[in-house]
Amino acid sequence: xxxxxxxxxxxxxxxxxxxxxxxxxxxxxxxxxxxxxxxxxxxxxxxxxxxxxxxxxxxxxxxxxxxxxxxxxxxxxxxxxxxxxxxxxxxxxxxxxxxxxxxxxxxxxxxxxxxxxxxxxxxxxxxxxxxxxxxxxxxxx
Amino acid sequence: xxxxxxxxxxxxxxxxxxxxxxxxxxxxxxxxxxxxxxxxxxxxxxxxxxxxxxxxxxxxxxxxxxxxxxxxxxxxxxxxxxxxxxxxxxxxxxxxxxxxxxxxxxxxxxxxxxxxxxxxxxxxxxxxxxxxxxxxxxxxx
DNA sequence: CTTGAGTCTGTAGTCACTACAGACCGTATA
DNA sequence: TATACGGTCTGTAGTGACTACAGACTCAAG
Numbered sequence: 499x500x501x502x503x504x505x506x507x508x509x510x511x512x513x514x515x516x517x518x519x520x521x522x523x524x525x526x527x528x529x530x531x532x533x534x535x536x537x538x539x540x541x542x543x544x545x546x547x548x549x550x551x552x553x554x555x556x557x558x559x560x561x562x563x564x565x566x567x568x569x570x571x572x573x574x575x576x577x578x579x580x581x582x583x584x585x586x587x588x589x590x591x592x593x594x595x596x597x598x599x600x601x602x603x604x605x606x607x608x609x610x611x612x613x614x615x616x617x618x619x620x621x622x623x624x625x626x627x628x629x630x631x632x633x634x635x636x637x638x639x
Numbered sequence: 640x641x642x643x644x645x646x647x648x649x650x651x652x653x654x655x656x657x658x659x660x661x662x663x664x665x666x667x668x669x670x671x672x673x674x675x676x677x678x679x680x681x682x683x684x685x686x687x688x689x690x691x692x693x694x695x696x697x698x699x700x701x702x703x704x705x706x707x708x709x710x711x712x713x714x715x716x717x718x719x720x721x722x723x724x725x726x727x728x729x730x731x732x733x734x735x736x737x738x739x740x741x742x743x744x745x746x747x748x749x750x751x752x753x754x755x756x757x758x759x760x761x762x763x764x765x766x767x768x769x770x771x772x773x774x775x776x777x778x779x780x
Numbered sequence: 781c782t783t784g785a786g787t788c789t790g791t792a793g794t795c796a797c798t799a800c801a802g803a804c805c806g807t808a809t810a
Numbered sequence: 811t812a813t814a815c816g817g818t819c820t821g822t823a824g825t826g827a828c829t830a831c832a833g834a835c836t837c838a839a840g
Contacts, residue, residue: 505817505818506817506818507816507817507818516797516798517817517818518797518798518799519796519797519798521819521820522796522797522798526796536805536806537804537805537818537819538805538817538818538819539818539819547770550770551769551770554768554769554771555769556796557744558744558747558748558769559741559744561795561796562795562796563795568765568766568769571763571766572763572766572769572770578763579755579758579762579763579764579766580755582755582763582765582766583752583755583756583763583765586748586751586752586755586765587752589748590745590748590749590752593741593744593745593748594745596741597738597741597742597745600700600734600737600738600741601738603698603699603700603734604731604734604735604738606699607699607727607730607731607734608731610727611724611727611728611731614720614721614723614724614727615724617720621720622712622713622719622720622723622724624709624723624724624727625709625712625713625720625723627695628692628695628696628699628709628713629688629691629692629713630695646786646787647786647787648785648786648787657828657829658786658787659828659829659830660827660828660829662788662789663827663828663829667827677836677837678787678788678835678836679786679787679788679836680787680788697827702826702827703826703827704826781840782839782840783838783839783840784837784838784839784840785836785837785838785839786835786836786837786838787834787835787836787837788833788834788835788836789832789833789834789835790831790832790833791830791831791832792829792830792831792832793828793829793830793831794827794828794829794830795825795826796825797824797825798823798824798825799822799823799824799825800821800822800823800824801820801821801822801823802819802820802821803818803819803820804817804818804819804820805816805817805818805819806815806816806817806818807814807815807816807817808813808814808815808816809812809813809814809815810811810812810813810814
């Protein structure tokens, strides 16, 4: 009852992945096409595990192509750990770059909002920032 | 020579915004359709300023719809500073949420890569993480 | 006259979904 | 038996913010 003939709605509930997305994953070959009971898809315990893997990888920010690669590596023996490590390391670098980008944005935005709150300057500090020359280091002191 | 009859390629060079994107902005009404010299678009200094504004707002992570709003507010008087501030504050919250998300990813990824490097455990630490139950707090001591 | 660079329109692809429309299926209830 | 309801099906199109062509044209220099 728990592991066989799971309909798509329950797979969705168990994994937190919505139905349309599950069908989408099937269409792009990330999830195998399951057998049918009549016209309806019928999943098993393995599908729950696999889809869970996919979802957790996605939550770590891996692209679907990277997830595909990870699934392939996971299916292989344990000789592939180095490859997995490399994939993760590349991705980690990317995540860190995105964090750095966002922090730069955060700084500028926070400065502008603070300046707005202070309300000392004429005009609007954020609008001024947006009109200002790019990459000019603001004089401060 | 500097301010009139600027062809799209030069506008692109001056703003760092690529040509296809400029035409895309025109199509969606973010940039006005400029007059033509023959069949060619002919921009002026105002377009350089406006597109620069757009680009800088995009670099701060505002969506195109937010940029549209900002452009509208910037065109108004200076009575709109509070509205700009609110827009920026909402966006700032969003940026901070994204940073928090990415940091969570970073932590998990960094842990896995480190565990890989240590190479003590059997199997692959990252693959194990991906197969593991969601949100189970890892025992650590 | 030809070459090359620049520009034009229009369409389709990217990523990872998401949102329908409209049909069908199986069961519980009146 | 009728019907209502919830679940599922296929297929297509939309999202955001571009990006990438194809194939035609314009213009100036050599």
